[in-house]
Amino acid sequence: MPLLKIALVQQNCPKGAVAANLAATADYVRDSTADIICFPEMSLTGYLQPEEQPEAMLTLESPEVRDFCLQTAHRPITAVAGLVERNPAGRPYITQIVASGGKLVGAYRKVNVAPDERDQFAAGTDTPVFTVSGVRLGIAVCYDIGHGDLFDAYARAGAQLVLLAAAPGLYGEQETRDWDSGFQWWRSECQRHLASSASRNGLWIGVCTQAGRTVDEDFPGGGYLFDPAGTLVAESADDVLLITADIR
Numbered sequence: 001m002p003l004l005k006i007a008l009v010q011q012n013c014p015k016g017a018v019a020a021n022l023a024a025t026a027d028y029v030r031d032s033t034a035d036i037i038c039f040p041e042m043s044l045t046g047y048l049q050p051e052e053q054p055e056a057m058l059t060l061e062s063p064e065v066r067d068f069c070l071q072t073a074h075r076p077i078t079a080v081a082g083l084v085e086r087n088p089a090g091r092p093y094i095t096q097i098v099a100s101g102g103k104l105v106g107a108y109r110k111v112n113v114a115p116d117e118r119d120q121f122a123a124g125t126d127t128p129v130f131t132v133s134g135v136r137l138g139i140a141v142c143y144d145i146g147h148g149d150l151f152d153a154y155a156r157a158g159a160q161l162v163l164l165a166a167a168p169g170l171y172g173e174q175e176t177r178d179w180d181s182g183f184q185w186w187r188s189e190c191q192r193h194l195a196s197s198a199s200r201n202g203l204w205i206g207v208c209t210q211a212g213r214t215v216d217e218d219f220p221g222g223g224y225l226f227d228p229a230g231t232l233v234a235e236s237a238d239d240v241l242l243i244t245a246d247i248r
Helices: 018-031 063-070 142-146 148-156 179-201
Strands: 004-009 036-038 078-085 093-100 103-109 130-132 135-141 161-166 204-209 211-213 218-220 224-226 232-235 240-245
Touching (some): 004 161, 036 161, 063 078, 063 103, 078 103, 078 135, 078 161, 135 148, 148 179, 179 218, 179 232
Parallel strands (some): 036 078, 135 161
Antiparallel strands (some): 078 093, 093 103, 130 135, 204 224
16 A cells, blocks of 8 residues: 555643634644544543533534534545543543544544543443554554553454554643653653554554643643554654654
């Protein structure tokens, strides 16, 4: 297959600002030359607390999801974005949606919910592999990073590329934030976990991360691409890491 262009976006996503986040996403998609563009965890809704901003939660049938999917209409691009998905059966899901050709291709609901998220969010159960832009794609979200069994399952299902969308909140007080140490912590977590998952399974793994300050929480940013040997072959210097990979 031809070389694949992948854009990994490091985006500031204000909490509950769905319209603004959607507009920012549209700008990135419009200007991108990538075959696949991936946005961070909860990129559309922001990393909101469901009980505090229930009106900002979305469903897969929401107009905002439809509008996101339409951003890919009439263009040869696949786009992946995150949201808090309303769940009529209970706690909401942390979901990444996949859009191509103006339509919703499918969704991945975060399987490994972090301990401090479990009283607010439900865990998903399915690990779908999508065929988009000529590649077999799996999706992971943030706390999935340390669960190598998820990446093993994707490899067994025939995935060639896994995109990990993340929003790891930084610890400590915002007023005294040490941004460099937070950034380096997340970079080392990606290196520690994903290099082995990539090399063990012969996978390409890309990472995109929420970046910057929100009303009550900060995120480190960071875009990374690991090749099937587990080598970190590219990392972001600004808000978009655009790389070309020979994914076969």
